[in-house]
Amino acid sequence: MGGFSFGKLTFALIVAILVWSSSIETCNARRGKHWRHSRGTFSSLYKKKGKNQGGHQASKPKQKHPLPTPEEPVAPPQKGSKFNVLDYGAKGDGNSDDTKAFQAAWADACKVEASTMIVPSGYQFLVGPISFSGPYCQRNILFQLDGTIIAPTNSKAWGKGLLQWLEFTKLVGLSIKGKGTIDGRGSVWWTKSILDDSIDNEEKLRVPLDNITVTQDPQVSSSLDEKMPSTKPTNSKNVLIHTTDLACGDDCISIQTGCTNVYVHDVNCGPGHGISIGSLGKDGTSACVSNITVRNINMHNTMTGVRIKTWQGGSGSVQGVLFSNIQVSEVEFPIMIDQYYCDHSSCKNHTSAVAVSNIAYENIRGTYTVKPVHMSCSDSMPCTDVKLTDIELKPMPKGYHMYDPFCWQAFGELYAPTIPEIDCLQEGKPSSSWDPDETGCAA
Secondary structure (H helix, E strand, O other): OHHHHHHHHHHHHHHHHHHHHHHHHHHHHHOOHHHHHHHHHHHHHHHHHHHHOOOOOOOOOOOOOOOOOOOOOOOOOOOOOEEEHHHHOOOOEEEEEOHHHHHHHHHHHOOOOOOEEEEOOOOEEEOOOEEEEOOOOOOOOEEEEOOEEEOOOOHHHOOOOOOOOEEEEOOOOOEEEOOOEEEOOOHHHHOHHHHOOOOOHHHHHOOEOOOOOOOOOOOOOOOOOOOOOOOOOOOOEEEEEEEEEEOOOOOOEEEOOOOEEEEEEEEEEOOEOOEEEEEEOHHHOEEEEEEEEEEEEEEEOEOEEEEEEEOEOOEEEEEEEEEEEEEEEEEOEEEEEEOOOOOOOOOOOOOOEOEEEEEEEEEEEEEEOOOOEEEEOOOOOOEEEEEEEEEEEEEOOOOEOOOOOEEEOEEEEEOOOOEOOOOOOEOOOOOOOOOHHHHOOOO
16 A cells, blocks of 8 residues: 555656656747757757767757958058069069069059159069059159169060050159169160161261261161161159269150150260250140250260250240250260251251240350251241350360351350350341240240
């Protein structure tokens, strides 16, 4: 009887426990996520216990992927950042094409105000035609050139109708500094046997003396297999060029239409064609050049010294030019204004011309080999306000006939005795003077 009662009691307790467990599961199931979380915990503990006790192992639950850790944003380059072309894959061995590396370095430098693009010393970078351009670049970028940049000599690298090799355009506050070298390897342009290019017509004035043979420079061989483009780059404002050595087969510096506020000083020029304004007004175009200063220049073995050259038929004006403290050595034509410029075998005559006015030559000294002064101005647009001060040019025979100073339709004044005497410059104003306001160029 007691045993029976104990059995009933045991059975009742088991039933009560089952009912209690069922009520808990039902309650927790209604709680949604809380139940799933607690059930997962219990299940994990059960499986762990079963494994340790050698029981049946349940399938391993799928693990949840952890949430990705957010990356810290990369700070944009700060003002004044530096960008070295070597960091962009440039080799600098003189053979590998480093054009893309230069483009990539510039693209980053362009985005940062007062940044520096570095072309390091000790390397020779072969760079094809490239434009370092805006107008969306930041201001005051420094192009630090301490290495050497060389141009390709294969015409295929240049394409057709190209206007530049290294072009800097639509930029504000750009500086190019350093102790490096830009080597255009320009002999591929001026080697006549390959290019058959025309030459400056001033060479026609070089007449060899009788019984004297003038030895031409040896022709330079190259890998050029097609004619190179002949168009030159133009147009800049507020430019400073100084403390530079320039040697080439053409103008050391060529100042073209649209140029204003250009200051050139402390430059060594030669060999080459000197420093030129022009040529301007080709094919009847309008040209405007103003406020140009060229001073403290050494020129050796150049064709011309300081020169202004314009085509017949053009329009516009060249005004406000100062050539000061120019030292020339064995220069063929130290001072030149040529309003009849023609680089062909013959050119048609035109009455219109690019007007030339307010041109000053001060302290021009040294030696010449053909003619000290050549001023050939337009009949319809004479040169006006030409000022010559402290001119001392002495002949140095070099196998050519020597000429006296020549002036045509050039009006101005001599402010000091000159050597040789320049008596061809006409005083005052021409009878048919022109109005600077009528040239179409802003003052």
